Amino acid sequence: xxEVSKHMFEQACSGLECHYMMHPxxxxxxxAIPHTAKASLIGSAKFYSVIYLAQIAMRGTKMLRSKxxxxxxxxxxxxxxxxxxxxxxxxxxxxxxxRRLTGDKFGYYTYLLVPNMINGLxxxxxxxxxxxxxxxxxxxxxxxxWLRTLEKAGxxxxxxxxxxxxxxxxxxxxxxxxxxxxxxEHRTPLFWLFTPEKVKRKTEDSKxxxxxxxxxxxxxxxxxxxxxxxxxxxTLARLVLPRLRNPARAFASIRPHHFKMAxxxxxxxxxxxxxxxxxxxxxxxxxxxxxxPAGYVAGLAFYFNPSVGFSIAAVTAAAKLYSTILYEKRLxxxxxxxxxxxxxxxQGTLFHARFMHPDVCPKYTFNLMKxxxxxxTELLYANMxxxxxxxxx
Numbered sequence: 001x002x003e004v005s006k007h008m009f010e011q012a013c014s015g016l017e018c019h020y021m022m023h024p025x026x027x028x029x030x031x032a033i034p035h036t037a038k039a040s041l042i043g044s045a046k047f048y049s050v051i052y053l054a055q056i057a058m059r060g061t062k063m064l065r066s067k068x069x070x071x072x073x074x075x076x077x078x079x080x081x082x083x084x085x086x087x088x089x090x091x092x093x094x095x096x097x098x099r100r101l102t103g104d105k106f107g108y109y110t111y112l113l114v115p116n117m118i119n120g121l122x123x124x125x126x127x128x129x130x131x132x133x134x135x136x137x138x139x140x141x142x143x144x145x146w147l148r149t150l151e152k153a154g155x156x157x158x159x160x161x162x163x164x165x166x167x168x169x170x171x172x173x174x175x176x177x178x179x180x181x182x183x184x185e186h187r188t189p190l191f192w193l194f195t196p197e198k199v200k201r202k203t204e205d206s207k208x209x210x211x212x213x214x215x216x217x218x219x220x221x222x223x224x225x226x227x228x229x230x231x232x233x234x235t236l237a238r239l240v241l242p243r244l245r246n247p248a249r250a251f252a253s254i255r256p257h258h259f260k261m262a263x264x265x266x267x268x269x270x271x272x273x274x275x276x277x278x279x280x281x282x283x284x285x286x287x288x289x290x291x292x293p294a295g296y297v298a299g300l301a302f303y304f305n306p307s308v309g310f311s312i313a314a315v316t317a318a319a320k321l322y323s324t325i326l327y328e329k330r331l332x333x334x335x336x337x338x339x340x341x342x343x344x345x346x347q348g349t350l351f352h353a354r355f356m357h358p359d360v361c362p363k364y365t366f367n368l369m370k371x372x373x374x375x376x377t378e379l380l381y382a383n384m385x386x387x388x389x390x391x392x393x
Contacts, residue, residue, distance in 0.1 A: 004356045004388065006108040012391030013384060014105045020383055021106060022092040022099075025376075029096045036376070037089045043374030044084030052077045079125050083134075084372045086122040087347070091115050112355055117348030123340055129189045135339045136190075136313075136320055138346040141362045143312045145353055148360035160303065163311045168299030170314025175272065175295035177321035179288040188324045190317055193227060194269050196276075200286040209280040216277040223273050228266030235261050260305040267301035309362065355381055 013021060023032035052073060094115035099106055126134055150156040175196050181187050182198030197211035212219045235258050240247060275294035280286050302311065326332045353361040354369055354377070369377040 003359060004384075008388060008391075009108050009111070009356070009384075010106075012388045013111070014107070016106065016387060018096045018099050018106075020387070021111070021380065022095045024379055024383055029093070032092065033089075036092050037085070039374040039376050040085045040089035040372065041081070043088065043372045043376075044081045046374075047084060047368070047371040048077055048080045052080075076127070076130060079127065079130075083122050083125045086125070087116070087119050088369075088373045088376075090119045090122075091351075094118055108356070109352070111352075113348045113352035115348075116351040117344045120344030120347040121340070123343050132189055132320065132339065133191055135343045135346075136316055138343055138350065139316050140309060140312045141350055141365060142346040143316065144309055144362045145350060145357075145360060145365075147308060147312070148362070149357070152360050158308055160306045163306045163308055164299065164302045167302040167306075167311040167314050168296050170311065170316075170318055171268075171299040172292045172294075172296035173318035174314055174321065175291035176288060177318055177325075179291045181321065181324075182288075188321055190320070192317060193265060194223070196272070196291060199288050200280075202285050209283070209285050210277050211280070211286050212273075212277075216274075216281075220270055220273045220277065224266040224270035227269045228262045231262030231265035232259060235259065264301050264305040267304065268298050271301060272298035309364070355384060 017027075018029060019027040019032065023029065023036060025035045026032035056073060091112070095106075095111060098110045098114060102110055123131060123134060147156065147158055151158055174192070178190070178192075178196050179199055182196075200209065200211040202209070210216060210219075236254070239254065239258060240251065272294045275297055276286075276290050279290040279294070299314075323332065327334060332338065350361065350365045351369060354365050358366075
């Protein structure tokens with residue numbers, strides 16, 4: 001998939017009718033709204049059902065014990081579905097309105113970038129403590145997009161070693177900041193592989209310096225087996241579920257390299273806990289600073305299963321925790337909704353990149369737009385490519 005330049009787009013698509021570029025299922029802008037709304041609602045419901053079922057599975061027995069958790073999860077699911085519905089459903093409407101306001105012509109930036117920046121305000125449908133997770137995800141994707149762009153231009157090469165080094169730095173900062181937050185009543189919501197133990201305060205009644213109960217070896221092994229199992233389950237699900245018609249052949253195709261993610265997850269927590277325990281026993285007391293060397297060295301486990309997106313996620317998660325400190329110290333203005341504005345900019349840019357720069361756009365953006373729109377964006381993209389081909393010949 002090649003890049004679409006501003007000149008190419010405006011030469012081929014600027015004067016086309018809005019139904020061809022925004023709502024090919026109906027020529028009328030108004031009559032196209034019901035189909036758009038239906039597709040958006042179905043797509044959003046499907047997309048978020050998978051995400052929330054995974055979250056319910058991760059919570060395990062905690063969900064079974066409390067009806068309040070089920071009601072709360074249902075409310076969050078409805079809010080997230082409404083977010084996807086509004087973003088996807090309003091994009092064609094905003095695109096048509098902007099086309100009318102700009103002389104009945106599509107612009108390179110008013111086609112997708114501006115409409116999806118405007119409807120990004122729908123992020124307010126998410127509750128504040130979950131809103132940060134969505135914003136963080138889009139920031140990760142935005143950074144990945146720019147890294148890919150720089151790599152394509154020849155300014156940067158993100159090889160396996162550089163990705164691992166970035167992850168090591170991010171892990172060190174992230175675990176240190178997470179341990180600093182340990183004593184807070186309300187911690188910053190983060191979605192990470194595991195939450196490190198709080199710093200153990202030394203008292204007269206305390207036994208041992210380590211921040212856990214029981215023997216160190218058992219504590220380290222428990223963490224390793226738990227995350228190794230989680231990584232193996234994810235990999236096996238990806239491998240077996242698409243081949244459910246022939247499960248015997250699916251299981252027979254399993255090879256040692258399929259356990260790279262499991263080794264990464266298990267080694268990550270195992271190395272971290274081992275170093276924390278070693279430093280606590282060596283020094284005789286616990287400290288948040290121990291998370292710096294522990295997180296940094298544990299990041300070497302990333303070499304088993306390197307990923308640009310994951311390495312970025314460690315850094316942005318640490319940046320999110322640090323921004324919380326800046327807000328508490330009033331170094332960042334609480335009156336200005338900086339995270340929400342950042343989300344709007346990221347969403348508009350990423351959705352624009354899906355069509356105009358597909359060669360460097362993160363794959364997650366492709367899946368997100370296709371799923372939430374229930375396939376409508378694929379039809380729009382095909383129409384745009386057809387228009388470009390006609391203009392070329």
